[in-house]
Amino acid sequence: xxxxxxxxxxxxxxxxxxxxxxxxxxxxxxxxxxxxxxxxxxxxxxxxxxxxxxxxxxxxxxxxxxxxxxxxxxxxxxxxxxxxxxxxxxxxxxxxxxxxxxxxxxxxxxxxxxxxxxxxxxxxx
Numbered sequence: 001x002x003x004x005x006x007x008x009x010x011x012x013x014x015x016x017x018x019x020x021x022x023x024x025x026x027x028x029x030x031x032x033x034x035x036x037x038x039x040x041x042x043x044x045x046x047x048x049x050x051x052x053x054x055x056x057x058x059x060x061x062x063x064x065x066x067x068x069x070x071x072x073x074x075x076x077x078x079x080x081x082x083x084x085x086x087x088x089x090x091x092x093x094x095x096x097x098x099x100x101x102x103x104x105x106x107x108x109x110x111x112x113x114x115x116x117x118x119x120x121x122x123x124x125x
Contacts, residue, residue, distance in 0.1 A: 034098040036113035039077050044108045063107035
């Protein structure tokens with residue numbers, strides 16, 4: 001039986017280099033690391049309001065289960081407290097980048113961060 005694995009040839013190196021260049025290009029063009037400037041809050045299908053993130057503010061949004069407490073602090077936002085059982089929305093922590101979303105499904109409240117340009121969003125594609 002002959003050994004098929006040997007030193008990489010010129011074509012192998014060309015494929016590796018082309019793959020690395022493609023990955024770097026896609027990462028830089030599709031990955032958004034832009035800081036958010038606005039917060040959009042929805043209650044079910046209704047937009048409750050849009051808020052500037054450059055402030056310190058506490059919001060109380062009433063949903064089917066009770067009040068969700070939302071904190072805005074100098075460019076970031078989070079669910080501080082929610083009446084839902086599992087608290088997934090609270091455990092998500094602080095959000096600060098455009099395109100990030102936190103949702104409390106049982107209470108039907110969602111937070112969406114918006115930046116200067118709308119990033120690629122696979123949920124709405």
